[in-house]
Amino acid sequence: MLTAITGINWGDEGKGRMVDLISREYDIVCRYQGGNNAGHTVVNERGKFVLNLLPSGILRPEVTCVMGNGMVIDLAHLAHEIESLREKGIVIDPDHLKISNRATICMPYHVQQDKLEEERLGAAKFGSTLRGIAYVYGDKYMKKTLRMGDLLHLEEVKDRFKTIVEWKSLTLTSIYGCDPLSFDELYAWLQKYAEIFKPYICDIGEFLGKADDEGKKILFEAQLGALRDVDYGIYPMTTSSNVIGAYAPIGAGLPGRKLDKSIGIMKAYSSCVGEGPFAAEQAMTEEEKDKLREVGHEYGAATGRPRRVGPIDIVASRYGVACQGADELALTLLDVLDYMDRVPVVTHY
Template structure:
């Protein structure tokens, strides 16, 4: 069984907890795209874990976690993340963590260039809201063939790799010196950095495509874990305010290393309200007064897991969610953070947009999105803590009606609702 867990909206939907839940029956859990520019948060009886690169399945020691070839990997960050998890008594070794030899390395100069360019754009009032983690530059250099892959670390002493690294560095130094006025980068320092990483990760690097294909042939359960959501997909998201990778389920087997396979099931995750990190149009933000948004942000603890930045928030956006479900080809929908809405008297929902004087119910994933205004309907709140509810019938009538209203608006069944942050606080709907 091959299952993909993907985000329906802008990311930060709570995919980590759904992956953690499904990992109980998974043999392999695979990240297939992105880098450390977003985080998945999982709360267990042992503590709270924030994961940026390592799949959420790492909290289940029987599962093998894989960083797929579609990822860009900041090795300094990965080493730190591994150390922090090991400190928290999470089992991590070369038996349960594998890194694709085809994954792109996010080099130190990628991070440096990202910071310099975002600062330049910020001065001009044109910043993209980058996480400054070097992700876009790593992906850009991947397609321009100007970086290294994990497998190259196993052959650092070869003349070909050394020469390629020299050519890459010459190109980067032209930019650093002539565009940003920075001192040139040292080949010796960069090579020594690569040697250190090769020594540390040597036993983790392998042909994960072969590993996963053999697992699929043997009937093992493989779980794909996406980063961010459909509206951040480089091709189908709100361009240019996207990530630099394909976040949709169709790319999962490609980024994992088994392009000949297709997911048997796609689980789409969306929040009971809307959140967004970074710049770009976000209609839900304008649906309610800032006071209401601040209350929602604080109630939901809406601050980026990777960056700590306050997330932009707003009511559930049915228009954007329908589009996200379509992009992901979702079979099942998990709705997270329903409990956050418990303290609101009424709960608004964006049901349509107004664009140039006309009401529309389709999502314009182009520049016209800048001009839309949200059309809002309100639903009654339930005014009580629902974290203790263990079944659909135990939920307050108003909470059930809200979930059913969302189902109708997105024209898709919701099979799971989370009612709190703890691992056990969720309800499946039969």
């Protein structure tokens, strides 16, 4: 059985906590897109956890977690995230976590370029999380990245990686006036993390296909929401990947299979991080928005930035439900609105 947990709006709907809750009924939990720009906060009997790259099912020892081919992975961030969880008593090993050999590696220069471009844009910036996501996805589609499977045989891709570094150096020096990149430093960075992650890397398509054939229950976890999808969201103020549920089997490693169920997550009011159209915020005064932000603790889990907030937006939500093909909906954080005498709702614009 293939089920997707997806966001109906701009993200921050509570997908992580829902995955943690539902994952007890599943054998496998799989992230299928995005990178460490995600911020999934989970509070359970073991404490509070903020997950950026790892699937939210990682907190349950009986669940196998998968990082699919549609993801972009910052190796240093992943190593730190794993170590942070281990310090809190979470067991993470190759039996518990599997990484697709086709997932793309996010290099330090992708993060560097992200920051430089936001600075260059100034007031016209996108409101990036500064994690390098747009630039690693862009390079992926120009065939100028390495994949996790390349860590298994770095020597064989060394020459190709050298041409990639030379090309990226030209970009950074010519456009931003930076110093040239050091191939030796970047190659050493790859070697360091190759030793850490080699045991986790495998053919995820084969693993998931066998699991599905055996009748195991697989849960796909999305990052962000429908309105941030690169094709169906508020382009260009979107993320750089497809977050909609229909992409889940593709980004996970099962391109020939279809979802059995799509569960859409939305919350009782609207929030988003970053720039772009957000009509709901116009339906509240600044004082009302400040109050809602504080009561709802609306600050980005990945960045700490204050989120833009407003009433629940039925227009945007109806569109999100259609994009996600949601069979079921889960409404979260209704209790945040307890302080209100009347709950505002955006019905049209």
